Amino acid sequence: MTAGSPLRERKKQRTRQALIDAALTLFGSRGFGGVTLDELCDEVEVSKRTFFRYFASKEDVAMAPLEDMWRAFLEGLETADPDGRPLLELMEAALLAALDQVADDAWAGRALLSYRLSRQTPSMDAHTLHFCDSTMRAVLEILHRRLDLPDDARPRLAGDMLVAAWRYALDGWAAGARDRPDGRELAARVRDAVAALPGSLHLTAAPRG
């Protein structure tokens, strides 16, 4: 065995990553619906049965980059120091930390592909939204356990606000079509979006013309 991890485990990780990369490539060039799982599995030389031991659905494999980031976010929250800060600020910091942790160049490229796919593919978009929502519920469970949160709407609303800001940031980041997507720029956009939250509460609108 080499470098810490058992061989079997490394092999699994390689298979998993190969499936993700092949999926993003194939979906990216021929569209999500234009590729069957059989084709994807042939490409990676894996049986369809095995695919479903790694991923819960066809959508799931293409969402992996985002899922990895949220997983890091959850882990970070377990040990984050509340420090008397507002809840939203605490979550923002944890999100930025998670992003910083996973967002190397390879991740940024995959995340960009993944996000663009999900905006083109209704079923992927739905899965992504669902994943964010259930992750946020897990977040609130952790926070309720660790902090003395009130039992009213505010914690959940704050969580949904963070998700809204995150999605807006991701949207702008993906729209700025660069060849070299950059994790730090995404982080900056997250900060901006969170900063825009208070102003959106009282934004007034005049009729046009």
Add this chain to the structure above:
Amino acid sequence: MTAGSPLRERKKQRTRQALIDAALTLFGSRGFGGVTLDELCDEVEVSKRTFFRYFASKEDVAMAPLEDMWRAFLEGLETADPDGRPLLELMEAALLAALDQVADDAWAGRALLSYRLSRQTPSMDAHTLHFCDSTMRAVLEILHRRLDLPDDARPRLAGDMLVAAWRYALDGWAAGARDRPDGRELAARVRDAVAALPGSLHLTAAPRG
């Protein structure tokens, strides 16, 4: 022909409603996954092919009550008077108006069944989230057309805040397990949740114990 609407149209509406009611009943008693479309179609005496001319998916038929409300919301926004109010307040008013318009007793019962199903069924939850999100995009298109909105994050964040408040309200409403679900109570919960939005921005949390 009777009372305005052509006979053919009424027949279609009856078939549609029969499918919705049968779906909510069957899914409610045996679970979403415990009922096949063939069974549902047999129940209503309609071919599976016809089912898919009314609904885009198995999930869709069980989301109909919520979809109807959002449709009314969209229509209301087309003519709503901005009146110099904050955007969020404008959307809240339109949501409450739409709710008031569609929420008779029959609707409340169906909406309750529908929401509970979607909380038990991941694929339905995902579809619901996706529907809310794309509806909110349509909302913003309308508002950008009618009002002089800034081209930054704030309008979208405000929209997502309304959705967050709506979902929280629905959650509490459905949890208060009543035999006679009431549309007016849901409206009150929406008002409360929207009112809680500002406070959630700066909510601070002390460590437990």
Add this chain to the structure above:
DNA sequence: CAACAATATGCCACTCAGTGGCATTCGCTT
């Protein structure tokens, strides 16, 4: 009322995502 156009429905065969069961292979331990 008869013939016609338009639209809604039914039927059939098909693709493909996802699952269960079981035999096989592979990595690890002793």
Add this chain to the structure above:
DNA sequence: AAGCGAATGCCACTGAGTGGCATATTGTTG
């Protein structure tokens, strides 16, 4: 080298969703 457990492959199956075409039902026109 032998044996254990985990990962994989293979096969058959269910069920959602679609396309094509024939049929029926409604609305319209002479």
